[in-house]
Amino acid sequence: MTHARIGKKIPPALSLEVDFEIAGLTALYGPKGGGKTLILETIAGFEKPDFGRILLDDAILFDAEARVNLPPRRRHCGYVAQRDALFPHMTLRRNLLFAAHRGPRLERSRRVAEMLERFQLTPVAASRPREIEPAEALRGAVARALLGEPKLLLLDDRGFDEALLRTIREAFPGPVLLVTGDLDLCCAAADRLILIEGGRIVQSGPPRTVVDRPESVDAARLLGFSNVFEGEIAALDPARKSSRLEFAGFALTGPYIPGRFRGSRVSIAVHPADLRVHSGEIERQPNAVSASLVRVSRGARAARLEFSGGIFADVPLEELERQKDNKSWQVEFPQQALRVL
Amino acid sequence: MHWSLWLVLRIAGLATGISVVIGLWLAFVLTNRKVPSDYSFLPLQFKVVLSNAVLFYWLGTNGPSGAGLWPLTQAGLVAAGVISVEPLVLSAVRSAFAGLDPGYGRAARSLGASEWRVFSRIHLPLALRPILGNAASMFLGVIAQLAIVWWGTGRISK
Numbered sequence: 001m002t003h004a005r006i007g008k009k010i011p012p013a014l015s016l017e018v019d020f021e022i023a024g025l026t027a028l029y030g031p032k033g034g035g036k037t038l039i040l041e042t043i044a045g046f047e048k049p050d051f052g053r054i055l056l057d058d059a060i061l062f063d064a065e066a067r068v069n070l071p072p073r074r075r076h077c078g079y080v081a082q083r084d085a086l087f088p089h090m091t092l093r094r095n096l097l098f099a100a101h102r103g104p105r106l107e108r109s110r111r112v113a114e115m116l117e118r119f120q121l122t123p124v125a126a127s128r129p130r131e132i133e134p135a136e137a138l139r140g141a142v143a144r145a146l147l148g149e150p151k152l153l154l155l156d157d158r159g160f161d162e163a164l165l166r167t168i169r170e171a172f173p174g175p176v177l178l179v180t181g182d183l184d185l186c187c188a189a190a191d192r193l194i195l196i197e198g199g200r201i202v203q204s205g206p207p208r209t210v211v212d213r214p215e216s217v218d219a220a221r222l223l224g225f226s227n228v229f230e231g232e233i234a235a236l237d238p239a240r241k242s243s244r245l246e247f248a249g250f251a252l253t254g255p256y257i258p259g260r261f262r263g264s265r266v267s268i269a270v271h272p273a274d275l276r277v278h279s280g281e282i283e284r285q286p287n288a289v290s291a292s293l294v295r296v297s298r299g300a301r302a303a304r305l306e307f308s309g310g311i312f313a314d315v316p317l318e319e320l321e322r323q324k325d326n327k328s329w330q331v332e333f334p335q336q337a338l339r340v341l
Numbered sequence: 342m343h344w345s346l347w348l349v350l351r352i353a354g355l356a357t358g359i360s361v362v363i364g365l366w367l368a369f370v371l372t373n374r375k376v377p378s379d380y381s382f383l384p385l386q387f388k389v390v391l392s393n394a395v396l397f398y399w400l401g402t403n404g405p406s407g408a409g410l411w412p413l414t415q416a417g418l419v420a421a422g423v424i425s426v427e428p429l430v431l432s433a434v435r436s437a438f439a440g441l442d443p444g445y446g447r448a449a450r451s452l453g454a455s456e457w458r459v460f461s462r463i464h465l466p467l468a469l470r471p472i473l474g475n476a477a478s479m480f481l482g483v484i485a486q487l488a489i490v491w492w493g494t495g496r497i498s499k
Contacts, residue, residue, distance in 0.1 A: 044447075044451050045450075045451075046447055071450070072447070072450040072451050073450045073451070073452075073453045073454060073455065074453075075451070076453075077451055078451065079447065079448065079451040081444050081447065081448065083442075083444050084444075085442070085444035085445055085447065085448040086448075087445055087448075087449075087463055087467075088445075088467070089466045089467055098449070098452065098454075098462065099452045101452075101453075101454075101458075102453075141448075144448075144452070145451075145452070147452075148451070148452040148453055149453075
């Protein structure tokens with residue numbers, strides 16, 4: 001089992017307290033300054049936690065109570081830092097040979113050549129790090145980390161993509177802990193997703209589940225659910241599997257909420273991409289709310305519309321073009337898009 | 342003892358070389374212990390005390406041939422040179438190491454490298470240039486100090 005329970009205070013900015021297992025490719029996702037990099041550094045052994053216990057393959061790397069704190073070189077953690085750390089005075093091949101220092105010389109060269117080939121670095125093997133592309137430097141750093149024969153791979157946010165992660169997992173069967181700010185990458189490549197904010201785990205689980213079903217207001221906000229409203233359950237209908245929810249200024253039909261009573265407070269979250277907007281002049285749509293448009297910000301493919309009452313909707317640019325002459329608006333909340341927190 | 346340019350260069354070279362070796366060793370020892378680098382300037386005070394003492398004995402009434410604290414031998418002069426430049430070399434070496442990106446050391450350690458391997462293969466080659474530049478100026482410094490003794494001996498006594 002590979003497991004980390006880490007507590008560390010860095011006053012005044014951060015108080016880190018996390019407890020999680022690392023299995024397969026585990027992704028840490030969250031805003032900057034939330035302690036993700038610090039987690040990697042404590043596991044690699046560069047920062048000492050105040051309390052906790054770190055296990056790698058059932059071997060203890062750190063235990064505050066038993067006063068065990070292995071130095072980084074004995075932890076068998078492959079570490080790819082956020083900043084490029086290929087040794088600048090060595091060629092890429094020498095960098096890799098530095099990592100493969102155990103074993104007979106011929107065997108070392110063979111392993112290095114194999115790794116260069118696997119990460120498509122053979123053409124730049126004789127170049128110094130400053131002469132190669134950032135993407136090649138990243139692949140070089142990964143190849144070097146893997147040649148150190150790690151039992152756990154720690155990857156900090158360096159612009160990893162799905163293809164590179166696939167190559168890594170073909171070359172390395174062990175657990176990988178990835179720090180990333182790319183939610184799409186988490187869904188595409190990770191086995192587990194851990195949301196981290198302010199040094200705490202907000203939610204964890206299979207990426208699809210976490211992304212679809214945020215459990216708290218914090219998780220919803222981290223996952224881009226810009227619409228979070230607090231309201232009251234006005235009615236519950238188990239037969240129709242629906243509920244009537246009342247918020248400040250509007251009411252919606254929501255999914256049935258088991259385990260809650262009429263009159264209890266409830267928060268719901270809706271992703272802006274799940275909302276639909278219509279002209280206010282046409283017939284009132286089911287579960288729609290009339291609202292006035294406050295602001296439009298156009299992105300590359302979609303525009304974000306901000307309505308009165310703090311409602312945000314993402315609309316494809318062509319859809320916005322079609323509705324640009326609307327004098328008034330209504331925003332439709334599809335029932336299945338409502339997430340009860 | 343014959344004063345010649347060659348002798349002065351040799352003494353200065355030896356003193357600088359020994360200082361650099363000691364400086365590297367001390368820097369290696371100190372980086373792995375938590376000694377604040379501020380204290381590395383402390384030995385600078387010895388230099389003043391020692392050079393005064395040396396000058397008094399050599400240029401005092403006893404003269405260079407008299408029995409002083411330091412006999413005026415090559416070894417004695419090298420020792421004096423080492424003592425006078427060592428603190429400067431050490432602080433220069435330490436600041437050269439401190440200026441390195443800590444990421445290189447971390448990467449090397451996580452690859453299983455021992456402290457000695459990190460020092461000799463990563464930190465030393467990366468910091469070599471500033472260290473050598475500093476050693477060159479220390480070399481000139483020792484020559485300057487020897488020049489005082491060289492020109493001073495035999496002229497000031499009486």
